[in-house]
Amino acid sequence: MVDVPKVCRAAPATNAGSMNYTITCREDYPVPEPKEGELLVKLNFCGVCQSDHHMMAGDWGLGPAPGVDCTGHEGAGVVAKLGPGVDPAKWKIGDRVGITPVNWTCGECEFCNNGHETICLKKSYIANAVNGTYTQYPTVHESWAIRIPDNVDDAQAAPFMCSGGTAYTATKAAGAKPGDTIVVFGAGGGVGHMVTQFCKADGFNVIGIDVGDAKRKVAEHAGAAHFLDVTKVADKDLPAEVRKLSPDGLGAHAVIVAAGNPKAYANAPGLLRPLGVIVAVGIPAAGTAIAGADPALVTFAGIQIRGILVTSRVDMADALRYLADGKVKENVEVVPFAEFPATLAAVAESKTSGRKVIDYSK
Ligand SMILES: [Zn+2]
Ligand SMILES: [Zn+2]
Known part of the structure; x- marks a missing residue:
């Protein structure tokens, strides 16, 4: 009872x-x-x-x-x-x-x-x-x-119901292949550190972007191969830094915006290679423009923007398997x-x- x-x-x-x-x-x-x-x-x-x-x-x-x-x-x-x-x-x-x-x-x-x-x-x-x-x-x-799977405890399961499931669906929406470069904005945050882990588990090259050393530690522990601290790298320098960290120098295959910061959206288009994808997850207060770039950048490079909202029950079941198998951890x-x-x-x-x-x- x-x-x-x-x-x-x-x-x-x-x-x-x-x-x-x-x-x-x-x-x-x-x-x-x-x-x-x-x-x-x-x-x-x-x-x-x-x-x-x-x-x-x-x-x-x-x-x-x-x-x-x-x-x-x-x-x-x-x-x-x-x-x-x-x-x-x-x-x-x-x-x-x-x-x-x-x-x-x-x-x-x-x-x-x-x-x-x-x-x-x-x-x-x-x-x-x-x-x-x-x-x-x-x-x-x-x-x-x-x-909840038997071998997952409640302290893990609780946050996973939002951040884990959302991160799984966001990672899937990037449509990437193993070896592809993915930028994760907010990589040290609640959703972002889970996105980083799913990306790592799927074999992607993750560039985490966030603020300060505490978030750097979380992002790197989650599997970010590289980290850009926006208190040290100016917005205008982010595109060149990301290109340097992508193996063929073309930039990211996808930028997953897991931060609710308007600047993350403003910076996202400039970090992508042609045909790159922006996955919109974080939600700033209403009134923020999405993908704050010149539309020519989006048009000439064929950039796509995909919004994802939390997670379906099918995706949640898949995501929970990663958690139960120990591939990701909150x-x-x-x-x-x-x-x-x-x-x-x-x-x-x-x-x-x-x-x-x-x-x-x-
Ligand atoms: Zn939530
Ligand atoms: Zn319906």
Whole structure:
């Protein structure tokens, strides 16, 4: 049995949906009843993602729905209760389960049926349509509850539900072959250090770009063969530096922008070889121009821009195999529940390396 209390730990926000939101740790947050088709989940760990800040601030133009005050979209724990209509042969109380950024998709629209279910026309997102993983007892539709492999622990699984899956899909979107050169913007960050590992596992030559020595260490540990520190290399010199580090001198086959920094997008086109691909993953605040280059650069070189939004269930299953096989590993720092507000503030300002994970039991 998994105990289901009336109230639980949570870090809800006041002024949800505005830049003035604040989150506070509470021990008395109501535990909801799972609705039709939903699982009530008891989380052990919750990853803290920069998107949590944007979702709660609403500065992507995608704020929380009325009544949603817990952000967060990456968690791991166990099924605590089945909602009406959930098949007890499929889910049992105590089953290990992960929560990703998606809560539900229709399974019927054009995008659900062409392999892009995360942009389903009727989707509901965690922390947008329903409360997220900043409460220890969130709900998730059973169709998007993710099974966690036996040999993967919850502290790894929680952040992987967003950063690992997203990194896998982003790496796939680069369309690269072993030996190809890939630039990863934000290579020392939560998503970027996972992109770097997937690229390394697939045999790519990774040039990590990020800020400062702490991020350099994380990026190099993740498998970046080269690292460019933007505090030491000027923007105008990045194209020449990247060409030097690509074996044939032509530049990168793909630039994966895993940073939410507008400058990363501005610099990306200039680092590519002809027919290069920009994979857009990081999301700066609304109002940033993508690929801030002269359109002639894009046209003459046949450059493509591909956006990817988190990860499908098929990709998540593939990505989890890399994790279970030990080919990739989240660089996790576990922090106690009481440090939720300070941790989110640091992550929002890109001051952390790797991934911070909240332990609900500490
Ligand atoms: Zn995330
Ligand atoms: Zn759909």
